[in-house]
Amino acid sequence: xxxxxxxxxxxxxxxxxxxxxxxxxxxxxxxxxxxxxxxxxxxxxxxxxxxxxxxxxxxxxxxxxxxxxxxxxxxxxxxxxxxxxxxxxxxxxxxxxxxxxxxxxxxxxxxxxxxxxxxxxxxxxxxxxxxxxxxxxxxxxxxxxxxxxxxxxxxxxxxxxxxxxxxxxxxxxxxxxxxxxxxxxxxxxxxxxxxxxxxxxxxxxxxxxxxxxxxxxxxxxxxxx
Numbered sequence: 001x002x003x004x005x006x007x008x009x010x011x012x013x014x015x016x017x018x019x020x021x022x023x024x025x026x027x028x029x030x031x032x033x034x035x036x037x038x039x040x041x042x043x044x045x046x047x048x049x050x051x052x053x054x055x056x057x058x059x060x061x062x063x064x065x066x067x068x069x070x071x072x073x074x075x076x077x078x079x080x081x082x083x084x085x086x087x088x089x090x091x092x093x094x095x096x097x098x099x100x101x102x103x104x105x106x107x108x109x110x111x112x113x114x115x116x117x118x119x120x121x122x123x124x125x126x127x128x129x130x131x132x133x134x135x136x137x138x139x140x141x142x143x144x145x146x147x148x149x150x151x152x153x154x155x156x157x158x159x160x161x162x163x164x165x166x167x168x169x170x171x172x173x174x175x176x177x178x179x180x181x182x183x184x185x186x187x188x189x190x191x192x193x194x195x196x197x198x199x200x201x202x203x204x205x206x207x208x209x210x211x212x213x214x215x216x217x218x219x220x221x222x223x224x225x
Contacts, residue, residue: 021178036103044111154216
């Protein structure tokens with residue numbers, strides 16, 4: 001076992017440390033997702049407002065998020081704010097801010113697309129049979145929007161979870177950072193540790209993201225039937 005390096009996983013509390021690091025990753029992801037979903041719903045409504053100024057601001061926000069890499073946003077939040085404005089953010093807080101900033105824009109665009117995909121004649125028909133605005137949204141618009149939105153939202157969740165691996169570059173002790181620490185500590189005694197440590201990290205991400213992705217696929221197929 002030692003010559004292959006797998007023994008490093010079972011030395012001391014190395015495997016427990018990896019799981020603890022994974023917990024940090026999931027905590028940051030979960031908080032970012034919750035903020036993104038709640039504020040993204042509001043963002044999606046704003047993106048459908050007919051006021052040109054509001055729509056322009058929303059479009060500029062969305063394009064900025066899509067053009068600028070998440071790593072640059074992380075560096076701006078963690079290093080830029082502290083150096084330029086004296087705002088001391090922890091790596092975890094900076095990460096949540098950045099992933100929420102990104103997730104809100106993406107979620108908002110998903111909401112906008114889901115609402116725009118509902119044919120206008122459904123609104124007109126609902127009004128014609130005497131439904132008020134609340135009833136139209138409660139019985140017609142919201143159920144259809146959820147069906148269109150949920151699979152895409154689940155995919156966004158997996159994207160956020162995977163992208164959190166970037167936070168290792170601002171010093172957050174998450175699963176990748178813990179893996180690097182274990183590899184560095186075993187560099188002389190177990191030269192092949194990197195293969196096993198990163199292999200386990202790969203497996204942990206897969207075990208978390210694959211079921212989520214599978215759920216999204218099954219939902220899409222179920223609602224298409």
